Amino acid sequence: xxxxxTAVPGAGAAAPGTGISISRVGYEYRPPRGRPVLAxxxxxxxxxxxxxxxxxxxxGCGKSTLLxxxxxxxxxxxxxxxxxxxxxxxxxxxxxxxxQSFALFPWKTVIQNILYxxxxxxxxxxxxxxxAQHYIDLVHLRGFEDSxxxxxxxxxxxxxxxxxxxxxxxxxxxxxxxxxxxxxxTRTIMQDELLSIWxxxxxxxxFVTHDVREAVLLADRVAVMTARPGRIKALVxxxxxxxxxxxxxxxxxxxxxxxxxxxxLVREEAVAAGAGGRP
Amino acid sequence: xxxxxxxVTELSRPADRGERLRRFVDTFGPFITVGAILLAWExxxxxxxxxxxxxxxxxxxAARIGDDLISGRLLLDVALTLYRAFAGFAIxxxxxxxxxxxxxxxxxxxxxxxxxxxxxLPMPKIALMPIFMLWFGLFDMSxxxxxxxxxxxxxxxxxWSAAHSVEKELVWSxxxxxxxxxxxxxxxxxxxxxxxxxxxxxxxxxxxxxxxxVTEMIMGGGGLGDTMLQSARYVDSPGVFxxxxxxxxxxxxxxxxxxxxxxxxxxxxxxxxxxxxx
Amino acid sequence: xxAALMLWRALPVLILAALWETxxxxxxxxxxxxxxxxxxxxxxxxxxxxxxxxxxxxxxGRGLIAIVAAIPFGVAAGILIAWYLPVRVLLNPLLQxxxxxxxxxxxxxxxxxxxxxxxxxxxxxxxGALVPIxxxxxxxxxxxxRTLLWTxxxxxxxxxxxxxxxxxxxxxxxxxxxxxxxxxxxxxLIVAGELVIANDGIGHMxxxxxxxxxxxxxxxxxxxxxxxxxxxxxxxxxxxxxxTAWRQ
Numbered sequence: 001x002x003x004x005x006t007a008v009p010g011a012g013a014a015a016p017g018t019g020i021s022i023s024r025v026g027y028e029y030r031p032p033r034g035r036p037v038l039a040x041x042x043x044x045x046x047x048x049x050x051x052x053x054x055x056x057x058x059x060g061c062g063k064s065t066l067l068x069x070x071x072x073x074x075x076x077x078x079x080x081x082x083x084x085x086x087x088x089x090x091x092x093x094x095x096x097x098x099x100q101s102f103a104l105f106p107w108k109t110v111i112q113n114i115l116y117x118x119x120x121x122x123x124x125x126x127x128x129x130x131x132a133q134h135y136i137d138l139v140h141l142r143g144f145e146d147s148x149x150x151x152x153x154x155x156x157x158x159x160x161x162x163x164x165x166x167x168x169x170x171x172x173x174x175x176x177x178x179x180x181x182x183x184x185x186t187r188t189i190m191q192d193e194l195l196s197i198w199x200x201x202x203x204x205x206x207f208v209t210h211d212v213r214e215a216v217l218l219a220d221r222v223a224v225m226t227a228r229p230g231r232i233k234a235l236v237x238x239x240x241x242x243x244x245x246x247x248x249x250x251x252x253x254x255x256x257x258x259x260x261x262x263x264x265l266v267r268e269e270a271v272a273a274g275a276g277g278r279p
Numbered sequence: 280x281x282x283x284x285x286x287v288t289e290l291s292r293p294a295d296r297g298e299r300l301r302r303f304v305d306t307f308g309p310f311i312t313v314g315a316i317l318l319a320w321e322x323x324x325x326x327x328x329x330x331x332x333x334x335x336x337x338x339x340x341a342a343r344i345g346d347d348l349i350s351g352r353l354l355l356d357v358a359l360t361l362y363r364a365f366a367g368f369a370i371x372x373x374x375x376x377x378x379x380x381x382x383x384x385x386x387x388x389x390x391x392x393x394x395x396x397x398x399x400l401p402m403p404k405i406a407l408m409p410i411f412m413l414w415f416g417l418f419d420m421s422x423x424x425x426x427x428x429x430x431x432x433x434x435x436x437x438x439w440s441a442a443h444s445v446e447k448e449l450v451w452s453x454x455x456x457x458x459x460x461x462x463x464x465x466x467x468x469x470x471x472x473x474x475x476x477x478x479x480x481x482x483x484x485x486x487x488x489x490x491x492x493v494t495e496m497i498m499g500g501g502g503l504g505d506t507m508l509q510s511a512r513y514v515d516s517p518g519v520f521x522x523x524x525x526x527x528x529x530x531x532x533x534x535x536x537x538x539x540x541x542x543x544x545x546x547x548x549x550x551x552x553x554x555x556x557x
Numbered sequence: 558x559x560a561a562l563m564l565w566r567a568l569p570v571l572i573l574a575a576l577w578e579t580x581x582x583x584x585x586x587x588x589x590x591x592x593x594x595x596x597x598x599x600x601x602x603x604x605x606x607x608x609x610x611x612x613x614x615x616x617x618g619r620g621l622i623a624i625v626a627a628i629p630f631g632v633a634a635g636i637l638i639a640w641y642l643p644v645r646v647l648l649n650p651l652l653q654x655x656x657x658x659x660x661x662x663x664x665x666x667x668x669x670x671x672x673x674x675x676x677x678x679x680x681x682x683x684x685g686a687l688v689p690i691x692x693x694x695x696x697x698x699x700x701x702x703r704t705l706l707w708t709x710x711x712x713x714x715x716x717x718x719x720x721x722x723x724x725x726x727x728x729x730x731x732x733x734x735x736x737x738x739x740x741x742x743x744x745x746l747i748v749a750g751e752l753v754i755a756n757d758g759i760g761h762m763x764x765x766x767x768x769x770x771x772x773x774x775x776x777x778x779x780x781x782x783x784x785x786x787x788x789x790x791x792x793x794x795x796x797x798x799x800x801t802a803w804r805q
Contacts, residue, residue: 091710091711103708106803
């Protein structure tokens, strides 16, 4: 079932200084009161340029924490992370992020939200508008340019958030359970759209999820994480040869096998974490 | 990972060293600054940078508070002020909560009181004080009623919205379990709305103290407000400063006591321990 | 709202007014204790009406100056306290002391420091209004969703821009609410300060008319300042709704 990841369209062999390199990363939460909690322990992972990697694990395993560390949102305590050869110290426009909670600026309209990042890059006004409109069309939101987020459905909000991030053309896309707050029909549609966007213009994607099927469907490679403290338990190739349409993939034997395999791995961890209860 | 507040500061201070410094400052910072302010006050007064009339030395003020305490005048003043504030507060709490629940429950009551309450709520009710003096005289009666009147509308509104926001499913469950109309109100709606009702009362309490002090300043009759205003009239600045410190402590005590009562009453209720303030 | 509905809504107030008028007219209540509504309204346009409006304007002017001055200071202080450690160390203890202090305790202090004129009253209202605004801005700034901040940072916002473009608008609903509290408190402080001691202003006039036994004038003063307080609150609520229209 595993074609080598280097076969990603448009991507060459992983040259040094490209992709994401995570080396012996550890992270401990220190709440103001109470004991420190070890969230991540000795994580090492290399992600090739334009690879789609899913971080899969039970709730509270620290997969989002790892994503935030790559984003540079939280200070790194142990180990190092570099993106395209540059050590991560702070957030930057080379790494776009999409959150489960959408994180749209509620006081800005759809187009103002998308323009925000573009204007920060100092592009001329006309160019900003042109690009914003392009990405609005890409996520099928034409006609909603001047709506406020509070007037949109969950799926539409997440489309805006994705368009806002894509518009600045980051080399790396970080996604923190982006479809976790959506109903299942909307989620399926959004998964298809994300895949088709990514196939047209591949970029490095790190996709955090606790949904096994979603991970298998979307990713080239799935990193399964252990329950707290989070470690990489297994790396599984989930690239299926030939299938272009996700409905076709879902019906395939390889897909079923991969889901089954990963589900067993994740279930062990969920049980270990206390019957999968949320912290 | 429910620590969004931590996260806000994480952004601006990436270093671990900063983290430890922040915690140190959060714990000891207030003492250091307050100490510095007190020290600066004493030095400025001692060096006569400001005339003693405008700024008496801290030690002078402290001695004054000590004298008031020994002579018993301070305790009497505090007792008088608290009596007026709490008597008014109690009346307002009973009337306000009862009316608030009735408004939430009965359409006719709502029809009658809604416009009156929403008209009276934003009024500066303290302006009615001369009328209260005219009607109820200069003694405790008018002061207590002034406090009660100033607070009532606010408590009605907060109780009403608290009762209104009780989940329908909860009320329906009680009904289907066989609770009567009245039992539902007393045994389900009231306890379920209690946290929000108490928040309303907590917000109203400082106002009780404010109104009690103002009534004392205007009508006299003893109490912290009266004593302090007398000091101002006789340009006795140590008295004024002593009054500010005393009132500050009483105000702080009231807020702290209310917080404790809330905790006792809401032992069943899971709420974050930091209730909105710092 | 149709006219009939408005009448239906206002009916309870009208009933109360009618009861008031009858009680006073029929002598059920003494004319001194409760002047008839009609004679109060007569006072609104009568001999002392010019005084009434002049003194109301004086009072409202003081409040307005103090509030307008307190808003930028309070908002800036609140956000900076939430954001920067040194500012928090410096200002938080002051705030901790001022917050539980009943602000009217400052009336005697402003009297001995600044006398009984405009400066004294405006300072009192300024300090009183400042505290709820600072608290609101602080809580609002602290409560900003971290994903919003992170998003803005990753889209390239600098720290200063972050405060202006994300923290301030995100805290705006809470700030507007805090200012509403400040306005209510300002009216209390205006009237209380003037009732205690003043040379002019509506609180002072209410007091004077009361002592002189000119009760219709006194009641008229109470009604005018109450109406102004009510109108100020409504206007602020409307402005707030307009400013945060994005919340739907």
